[in-house]
Amino acid sequence: MFDSSHCAECENIDCLTRCQWIEFKNVDEARAEKNKLIKNGNSRVLSECVTCFACDEYCPYDSHPFDLIVELQEKYNSLNIDPKLLSNIIKQMEPPEELRIKEIDPDKPVFHKCTFSRMNEEEMKGQMFENLQYISGRAFFCNLEYHHLARDSIIRERLPIIMENIKKHGIKELICWHDECYGLWTSYCQRNNIEVPFKPIHIYEYVYNYLKDHESEITKLNIKIAYQRSCSNRFIPETDEWVDKICNLIGVERVPRKYDRENALCCAGAFSWFGKGDLIRPTHNKNVDDMVNYGAEACIYTCPMCKEVLGSKVERKGLKNYLLSDLARMALGEKIG
Secondary structure, eight states: OOOOTTGGGOSSOHHHHTOSSSOOSSHHHHHHHHHHHHTTOOOTHHHHOOOOOHHHHHOTTOOOHHHHHHHHHHHHTTTOOOHHHHHHHHHHTOOOSSOOOOOOOTTSOEEEOTTOTTTTTGGGOSTTTTTOEEEOSGGGOOOGGGGTTTOHHHHHHHHHHHHHHHHTTTOSEEEESSHHHHHIIIIIHHHTTOOOSSEEEEHHHHHHHHHHHTGGGOOOOOEEEEEEOOGGGGGOGGGHHHHHHHHHHHTEEEOOOSSSGGGOOOOOHHHHHTTOHHHHHHHHHHHHHHHHHTTOSEEEESOHHHHHHHHHHHHHTTOEEEEHHHHHHHHTTOOOO
């Protein structure tokens, strides 16, 4: 939930002036647009925003400016998404009316495969994952993707259903495959004062702990990688430390390139669905060229969508594509791809 209490004292308007997608002539112009937003006005920010969530991380007061942006984008239909396409996407991920209860041991952690259990079936195999009990599918889908569609109301409508479906399984610890799932439970719910009745565990925390428990089996990979942060990682930047820990453990160098960490560039995958390639293509090129210029041999992803959007461009530049969990499996001696 957006908190405007610190906006008047904010000098640099970092949430807007640091945006890598929207240009402002100066701080005064950015402040004028921010004031429009605070007054629930129809600022140009709403239509030019690519929903990368970076403004939330840039805000020095943890005020969550994107919560205000997405609320107003829905109010003014700022993204101008084709109504039929939008309706289909919303319907596609609707929770099923009937829930099939799985037999779950509540004293053991549960792996949340989200809706990627088929798309990323191969990436969920191997010794790290094969013995985990799991849940997957629309009944447990976090729905945070509707931030990219300017439909926060869908998240709020479905969150109680998803929460109840998890509670019915008696789950105490949930290992989240995707940043958006973890971000829902540890950021979205907290800033909206929604109690979460289980402990969310980020996939990288789980992977790191597994590697530590099997450290004697690790063979150092000795490769240089560029890390592609997902947009939803902006809500949970503290998880970035797990990336560094995993890389150090498996002998991977995360090259200190320009477009990483707080300065990361979103893949803008949602906008590629809406036929706005002309907007995002130059930024993609800038991002991938940056990987090459800093000597990366592979691009590493958290999000399968980022891999899908950027993968072919990365390959054309001679780099390989992996999820970070793939590298961990490789270090344990598994063959990938």
